[in-house]
Amino acid sequence: MASIFSKIISGEIPCYKVAETEDFLAFLDIYPNAIGHTLCIPKKEVDKLFDLDESTYNGLMTFSRTVAFAIEKAVPCVRVGMSVIGLEVPHAHVHLIPLNGIEDAQFIKKEVQQTPEAFQATADAIANHL
Numbered sequence: 763m764a765s766i767f768s769k770i771i772s773g774e775i776p777c778y779k780v781a782e783t784e785d786f787l788a789f790l791d792i793y794p795n796a797i798g799h800t801l802c803i804p805k806k807e808v809d810k811l812f813d814l815d816e817s818t819y820n821g822l823m824t825f826s827r828t829v830a831f832a833i834e835k836a837v838p839c840v841r842v843g844m845s846v847i848g849l850e851v852p853h854a855h856v857h858l859i860p861l862n863g864i865e866d867a868q869f870i871k872k873e874v875q876q877t878p879e880a881f882q883a884t885a886d887a888i889a890n891h892l
Contacts, residue, residue, distance in 0.1 A: 765853035768807045778885035781832070781892055785818065786825040790885050791857065793872045798837035798860040798884055802826040809852040826856045832891035833858055837884070843867050 769775040770789065777789035780800050791799040804822050808814050814822065830842040839860035845867065846856055859866055876884070 765807055765851055767801075767803050767851055767853040767855065771803075771805050778881045780885050780888045781825070781829050783825065785821055788825070788829045788858075790881055792881070794859075794874045794876075795857075795869065795872055796837075796839070796860045796862070796866045796874055797876065797880075798833050798839070798888065799874075800829055800833060800858045800888065802829055802856040802858060804854055808854050809848075811846050811848060811854045811856075814854055822854070822856065826858060828892065829888070830858050832888045833860055835891040836887035838862075845869075 766775060770777045771787055779787070779789050781788040785805055786802060787805060788800050788802045791801050802822060802825055804814060804818050806818060811819070826844065830844070833842050837860045840862050843859045843861045844856060845859065847869070848854065861867060
């Protein structure tokens with residue numbers, strides 16, 4: 763059965779797209795830790811990050827780095843943190859989270875709420891810095 767991320771890739775489920783290449787997709791997390799929290803995924807569905815073939819793994823890290831630089835330019839923050847947990851969706855993914863404090867890196871309380879227009883404005887701002 764296809765993961766929710768594969769359904770986003772195929773267009774079955776909409777997303778706030780930040781960046782896309784032939785092999786990777788970046789989109790805003792709809793339950794963000796902070797405004798600008800972005801997920802970077804390979805289009806190839808593989809459950810665990812370290813099960814990706816070396817080329818895809820390295821490509822995902824390079825893609826994520828590019829997106830992180832754009833987030834830093836578009837979203838006020840001290841730095842962009844990266845987290846890979848992989849328990850909630852069986853599709854390898856990287857969380858890029860704008861950090862202003864350690865609490866922004868915690869996945870315990872996701873209280874940031876945005877309107878669809880605010881999500882789209884954030885996605886566009888990040889995309890404009892790629």
